[in-house]
Amino acid sequence: MIKIKNLWLVDDDEIFVFLTKKTILKTSFEGNVTVFNNGKQALDALVNNKGNDELLPGIIFLDLSMPVMDGWGFLEEFILMKHKFEVPITIYIVSSSVSPHEIERAKGMSEVLDFIIKPVSRERFIEIIKDL
Numbered sequence: 726m727i728k729i730k731n732l733w734l735v736d737d738d739e740i741f742v743f744l745t746k747k748t749i750l751k752t753s754f755e756g757n758v759t760v761f762n763n764g765k766q767a768l769d770a771l772v773n774n775k776g777n778d779e780l781l782p783g784i785i786f787l788d789l790s791m792p793v794m795d796g797w798g799f800l801e802e803f804i805l806m807k808h809k810f811e812v813p814i815t816i817y818i819v820s821s822s823v824s825p826h827e828i829e830r831a832k833g834m835s836e837v838l839d840f841i842i843k844p845v846s847r848e849r850f851i852e853i854i855k856d857l
Contacts, residue, residue, distance in 0.1 A: 729783030731757045735767040735799065736788035737745065745786070746810070748847050751853040756783075761789040764799030770853065778812045785807070788822040789827065804836060817841055817853065 732754065734742055743762050749758055759782070761767040767785070774780040789796035796818060807814065818831045821843040831840045841849065 728756075729754070729846070731759060732751050732756055732760050733761060733767060733770075733780040733782040733785045735761045735785060735791070735796070737747065737762045737791045738788065741788075741819075745850065747856060748850045751847075754854045762793075763817075764796055764802075766793075766851060768794065768799055769801050771803070771810075775806075775809055776811075781812050781813055784798060784815045784817070785814065786817050786819045789822055790819060795800035800834060800836065804834070807836065819845060841854060 730750065734745055736742055746758055746760070756779070759770075761770065764787075767787075769857075771781070787796045787799060800816070803814075803816070814836075815838050816836050817838055818840045820840070822828075823842060828840050831837045
């Protein structure tokens with residue numbers, strides 16, 4: 726199993742980010758947690774760290790509804806560039822949307838491992854982290 730060194734939270738909801746970071750710290754995850762407030766910031770970080778596997782995320786928790794660049798925009802750009810990364814990057818969508826259309830659209834993307842509806846229970850996050 727590959728050890729995940731970096732986990733990215735791409736979400737503009739400060740409360741969700743705070744609670745999620747706190748939950749992650751209570752798991753066995755020993756890597757770094759980096760927060761981006763929108764998809765553009767995360768995309769820029771991917772581009773800037775291309776070739777530096779130590780800084781790239783192994784997993785991204787991605788919100789869909791954010792300012793500047795939403796999760797869909799991030800995914801579109803990520804799909805175009807994912808072949809440039811040496812490390813596999815797993816994406817979980819974490820959204821308050823319950824739209825069947827959005828859930829199906831996300832699950833139809835091979836880059837998205839799962840669509841998790843907010844609020845996410847502490848137990849669910851612990852389960853995801855332990856599965857890493």
